[in-house]
Amino acid sequence: MPENTPKVDCRSAMQQLWDYVDGELTPERMTAVQRHLGECAHCVPHAEFAERFLAALHETRDVRCCPQDLRSRVVAKLKEAGLTVD
Amino acid sequence: MAAATEGHDTRDVDFAREALPYMDDVYRFAYSLSRNTADAEDLVQETYLRAFRSWHTFQPGSDARRWLFTICRNAFLRSREKRRHEVEVEEGDAESLASLAAPEDARRDGLEQLLSRVDLAPALQRALDELPEPFRSTVMLVDVEDQSYDAASEVLGVPVGTVRSRLFRGRRQLQEKLREYARDAGFASAGTTGKEQTDA
Numbered sequence: 001m002p003e004n005t006p007k008v009d010c011r012s013a014m015q016q017l018w019d020y021v022d023g024e025l026t027p028e029r030m031t032a033v034q035r036h037l038g039e040c041a042h043c044v045p046h047a048e049f050a051e052r053f054l055a056a057l058h059e060t061r062d063v064r065c066c067p068q069d070l071r072s073r074v075v076a077k078l079k080e081a082g083l084t085v086d
Numbered sequence: 087m088a089a090a091t092e093g094h095d096t097r098d099v100d101f102a103r104e105a106l107p108y109m110d111d112v113y114r115f116a117y118s119l120s121r122n123t124a125d126a127e128d129l130v131q132e133t134y135l136r137a138f139r140s141w142h143t144f145q146p147g148s149d150a151r152r153w154l155f156t157i158c159r160n161a162f163l164r165s166r167e168k169r170r171h172e173v174e175v176e177e178g179d180a181e182s183l184a185s186l187a188a189p190e191d192a193r194r195d196g197l198e199q200l201l202s203r204v205d206l207a208p209a210l211q212r213a214l215d216e217l218p219e220p221f222r223s224t225v226m227l228v229d230v231e232d233q234s235y236d237a238a239s240e241v242l243g244v245p246v247g248t249v250r251s252r253l254f255r256g257r258r259q260l261q262e263k264l265r266e267y268a269r270d271a272g273f274a275s276a277g278t279t280g281k282e283q284t285d286a
Contacts, residue, residue, distance in 0.1 A: 018254065022228065024235050052201045053261065056210055057229040063211040066113035070127050074109065074134050081138055084098045 008036045013043050021050045101141045104150040111231055112154050118226040119162045133158040155241040200268045213263040221256030
């Protein structure tokens with residue numbers, strides 16, 4: 001771990017938690033929060049909960065898909081508009 | 087080149103390869119905007135027709151999905167005659183505070199158990215559908231469709247700070263809806279006051 005990584009306390013780690021789990025922090029900040037989580041038993045369950053929550057949200061992708069008949073209709077419309085391939 | 091040998095227009099081959107595979111993604115986003123099947127289907131058709139007609143403006147190598155989402159949102163706004171009734175959100179510093187339930191609360195409220203359920207996705211999908219705009223489309227783009235804050239900002243035409251703020255509020259509302267669901271499903275522990283039973 002780089003020595004010059006900024007230190008974060010619990011409050012700062014919690015403030016940056018969503019950005020951290022979304023991978024939206026700078027590399028230095030990502031490292032700093034990760035290091036804090038590695039050392040802090042209080043904050044780690046928050047991060048685990050956030051990750052599980054986001055993973056569950058992501059799984060909703062499989063619930064709703066484009067209906068096959070709509071797919072066919074879209075391709076048919078595109079062909080009418082000049083598309084020459086499926 | 088294969089397209090040339092098959093006699094297809096290269097432009098059409100590129101469009102089919104780059105844009106058509108994302109119809110599920112566009113449909114989900116269209117549904118999140120319109121919240122009903124008929125409008126979502128119209129929106130998908132409109133999105134793809136507009137995308138095909140303006141394919142020459144697509145930058146090769148850029149993110150086709152992001153481009154389609156942007157077209158989809160613009161088509162939605164046009165279809166509503168720009169009747170924007172979105173509640174703009176403040177971007178105050180407080181927004182950056184974690185919106186998570188404390189883990190001990192999540193455990194007590196049954197949220198943790200709920201998140202372990204394999205069949206949670208349909209309930210979560212319903213909660214997402216009920217989420218008001220502009221939170222719904224923002225959560226959809228970032229949390230379901232894996233768009234970065236920058237990408238969502240571009241698609242939605244708002245600053246990154248607004249994306250962050252909408253995510254914060256949207257996720258908080260979703261957790262609240264899930265908490266209700268956990269209570270209804272009997273996951274919340276009876277002793278929600280945290281007091282121990284003493285009537286032995």
